[in-house]
Amino acid sequence: xxxxxxxxxxxxxxxxxxxxxxxxxxxxxxxxxxxxxxxxxxxxxxxxxxxxxxxxxxxxxxxxxxxxxxxxxxxxxxxxxxxxxxxxxxxxxxxxxxxxxxxxxxxxxxxxxxxxxxxxxxxxxxxxxxxxxxxxxxxxxxxxxxxxxxxxxxxxxxxxxxxxxxxxxxxxxxxxxxxxxxxxxxxxxxxxxxxxxxxxxxxxxxxxxxxxxxxxxxxxxxxxxxxxxxxxxxxxxxxxxxxxxxxxxxxxxxxxxxxxxxxxxxxxxxxxxxxxxxxxxxxxxxxxxxxxxxxxxxxxxxxxxxxxxx
Amino acid sequence: xxxxxxxxxxxxxxxxxxxxxxxxxxxxxxxxxxxxxxxxxxxxxxxxxxxxxxxxxxxxxxxxxxxxxxxxxxxxxxxxxxxxxxxxxxxxxxxxxxxxxxxxxxxxxxxxxxxxxxxxxxxxxxxxxxxxxxxxxxxxxxxxxxxxxxxxxxxxxxxxxxxxxxxxxxxxxxxxxxxxxxxxxxxxxxxxxxxxxxxxxxxxxxxxxxxxxxxxxxxxxxxxxxxxxxxxxxxxxxxxxxxxxxxxxxxxxxxxxxxxxxxxxxxxxxxxxxxxxxxxxxxxxxxxxxxxxxxxxxxxxxxxxxxxxxxxxxxxxxxxxxxxxxxxxxxxxxxxxxxxxxxxxxxxxxxxxxxxxxxxxxxxxxxxx
Numbered sequence: 001x002x003x004x005x006x007x008x009x010x011x012x013x014x015x016x017x018x019x020x021x022x023x024x025x026x027x028x029x030x031x032x033x034x035x036x037x038x039x040x041x042x043x044x045x046x047x048x049x050x051x052x053x054x055x056x057x058x059x060x061x062x063x064x065x066x067x068x069x070x071x072x073x074x075x076x077x078x079x080x081x082x083x084x085x086x087x088x089x090x091x092x093x094x095x096x097x098x099x100x101x102x103x104x105x106x107x108x109x110x111x112x113x114x115x116x117x118x119x120x121x122x123x124x125x126x127x128x129x130x131x132x133x134x135x136x137x138x139x140x141x142x143x144x145x146x147x148x149x150x151x152x153x154x155x156x157x158x159x160x161x162x163x164x165x166x167x168x169x170x171x172x173x174x175x176x177x178x179x180x181x182x183x184x185x186x187x188x189x190x191x192x193x194x195x196x197x198x199x200x201x202x203x204x205x206x207x208x209x210x211x212x213x214x215x216x217x218x219x220x221x222x223x224x225x226x227x228x229x230x231x232x233x234x235x236x237x238x239x240x241x242x243x244x245x246x247x248x249x250x251x252x253x254x255x256x257x258x259x260x261x262x263x264x265x266x267x268x269x270x271x272x273x274x275x276x277x278x279x280x281x282x283x284x285x286x287x288x289x290x291x292x293x294x295x296x297x298x299x300x301x302x303x304x305x306x307x308x309x310x
Numbered sequence: 311x312x313x314x315x316x317x318x319x320x321x322x323x324x325x326x327x328x329x330x331x332x333x334x335x336x337x338x339x340x341x342x343x344x345x346x347x348x349x350x351x352x353x354x355x356x357x358x359x360x361x362x363x364x365x366x367x368x369x370x371x372x373x374x375x376x377x378x379x380x381x382x383x384x385x386x387x388x389x390x391x392x393x394x395x396x397x398x399x400x401x402x403x404x405x406x407x408x409x410x411x412x413x414x415x416x417x418x419x420x421x422x423x424x425x426x427x428x429x430x431x432x433x434x435x436x437x438x439x440x441x442x443x444x445x446x447x448x449x450x451x452x453x454x455x456x457x458x459x460x461x462x463x464x465x466x467x468x469x470x471x472x473x474x475x476x477x478x479x480x481x482x483x484x485x486x487x488x489x490x491x492x493x494x495x496x497x498x499x500x501x502x503x504x505x506x507x508x509x510x511x512x513x514x515x516x517x518x519x520x521x522x523x524x525x526x527x528x529x530x531x532x533x534x535x536x537x538x539x540x541x542x543x544x545x546x547x548x549x550x551x552x553x554x555x556x557x558x559x560x561x562x563x564x565x566x567x568x569x570x571x572x573x574x575x576x577x578x579x580x581x582x583x584x585x586x587x588x589x590x591x592x593x594x595x596x597x598x599x600x601x602x603x604x605x606x607x608x609x610x611x612x613x614x615x616x617x618x619x620x621x622x623x624x625x626x627x628x629x630x631x632x633x634x635x636x637x638x639x640x641x642x643x644x645x646x647x648x649x650x651x652x653x654x655x656x657x658x659x660x661x662x663x664x665x666x667x668x669x670x671x672x673x674x675x676x677x678x679x
Binding site for chain 2: 014016017019020021023024025026027028029030031032034035037038041042044045087088089090091092094095096099100108111112114115117118119120121122123124125126128129130131172175179203204205206208226229230232233234235236239240260263264267268271275278279282285286289290292293294296297300301
């Protein structure tokens with residue numbers, strides 16, 4: 001009886017092994033195929049817009065002159081978000097990894113992670129209904145006192161729905177990403193380096209500057225780039241907060257537009273060549289974010305190899 | 311004689327040149343009082359009070375420290391102030407968002423029928439009436455709840471097998487081969503795909519395969535799967551990696567086939583982590599707006615069929631109610647519905663997040679010792 005069950009199970013088992021390993025391999029390849037498919041299908045659907053005669057594209061001057069103002073707008077919003085979020089995120093990461101009491105640290109980390117859990121459309125609604133209103137006096141102040149700077153040129157938007165507000169909302173949204181990755185890197189600092197610095201009489205800040213920050217630099221850079229990738233592709237915060245318009249240098253007037261928001265605002269009602277144009281815009285966004293993410297991931301992978309931490 | 315023995319209160323040489331332990335509290339008290347006084351002159355508000363007090367506190371503590379302890383300690387104090395300040399600044403938007411949603415969302419949520427009716431037949435004239443004559447605000451989010459539920463369930467059904475099998479391949483069969491490395495790398499890259507691009511991909515795919523203008527719940531589910539699969543792969547991979555090798559070896563030593571070992575030993579051991587990872591992935595995609603916006607359109611009536619017709623969802627409901635109010639002249643009822651839906655959405659996401667933590671804790675394998 002034992003032998004029969006053994007022989008019975010052998011055939012089934014061998015086939016099962018083959019089927020199962022093939023299934024896992026297929027799933028893995030499917031993921032690669034999907035990523036390839038994203039590029040392929042975007043390209044197929046974008047093609048008509050890329051080859052269309054210039055006067056058929058919205059604006060009447062061809063695809064390039066349609067896309068470049070919103071590419072610049074996307075970059076402006078992302079840069080504002082990074083400038084605000086990076087120092088705060090590094091501060092928060094240091095606070096959780098090296099300053100907060102040990103017992104509180106993981107709980108505080110969870111509180112910051114809650115920021116990532118809030119849906120983007122809620123951030124957009126908050127930015128449009130609360131932040132824009134509260135912040136517009138500050139814009140008036142900036143316009144009257146710092147107006148000589150082109151980026152703060154008045155008159156400030158009365159509603160506060162400007163690219164700067166959108167950038168602030170974006171910075172809140174990318175903060176938890178940068179924080180959690182930097183925190184992981186800071187926690188991996190070799191204990192011996194830290195203790196050596198402290199034993200030589202360094203204060204806590206000197207220890208962080210000598211041991212933690214140099215060790216964490218590549219990780220922080222890639223965390224910031226991942227945050228950049230998110231900020232570039234974030235849709236709702238901009239679509240709801242920004243009252244869009246032509247490209248302007250002033251951050252406190254309404255105007256500017258990002259690729260993602262342009263797609264979200266126009267795609268539902270689009271038809272014909274307009275659909276292809278918007279998909280082409282999505283392709284441009286995909287290429288930009290893919291590049292940023294791949295560079296960030298390469299930095300992380302390289303860092304992993306020589307630090308021995310994984 | 312006794313007089314000579316009276317201990318002279320003298321600071322130890324070890325603590326000389328340091329601020330007393332109570333220094334931060336002392337400075338904080340002074341800063342709060344001063345801040346209140348300054349704010350009283352220019353008009354009081356809580357945020358300004360906190361800000362001014364924090365600045366006075368930092369300057370006071372760092373200045374005192376520089377005078378007593380020297381510049382190195384003062385720099386240390388300054389860094390501590392900045393780092394703690396960064397943390398407090400990061401908390402501000404969190405509380406502000408939650409507070410705003412609670413205050414604005416409760417009236418909508420408490421509206422009778424909000425959770426059980428759809429927007430079918432609710433037109434601008436009803437909203438005008440409710441503003442002008444005080445009639446109750448009609449309309450609800452039932453259709454959006456159904457849409458969110460169906461789309462998310464379908465996305466989960468697609469993503470979990472693909473994601474879990476990929477994770478199994480990476481951990482059990484990959485052996486660090488070039489293919490496994492490529493998959494790991496591109497899964498990481500996929501986590502960074504903007505959600506709207508995932509939506510456009512699903513739309514472009516179905517436009518090309520089924521026909522132009524195909525917008526159904528299933529298209530949205532495919533879009534969400536593109537966002538969900540990498541999250542599932544990453545979390546399942548981490549969990550499968552920490553299953554002790556001894557368990558696998560024990561199973562092999564008993565003559566168990568590899569696939570049965572994986573199904574009966576490895577995955578059950580890691581199931582709590584996998585389940586919580588899947589729950590977190592659901593929490594991530596349930597709030598996605600942009601991909602649903604470009605793939606499922608927005609409906610005002612209940613649609614139970616994911617394969618036919620436009621479908622509403624909570625995030626797109628919020629978006630359209632804010633951007634295109636049902637009654638353009640009286641947007642208040644629409645924004646009340648939008649905030650109510652936002653509150654429901656946040657509660658859903660928080661419950662999923664908490665649930666993930668509970669699952670991880672409750673079903674965690676006993677690791678022994």
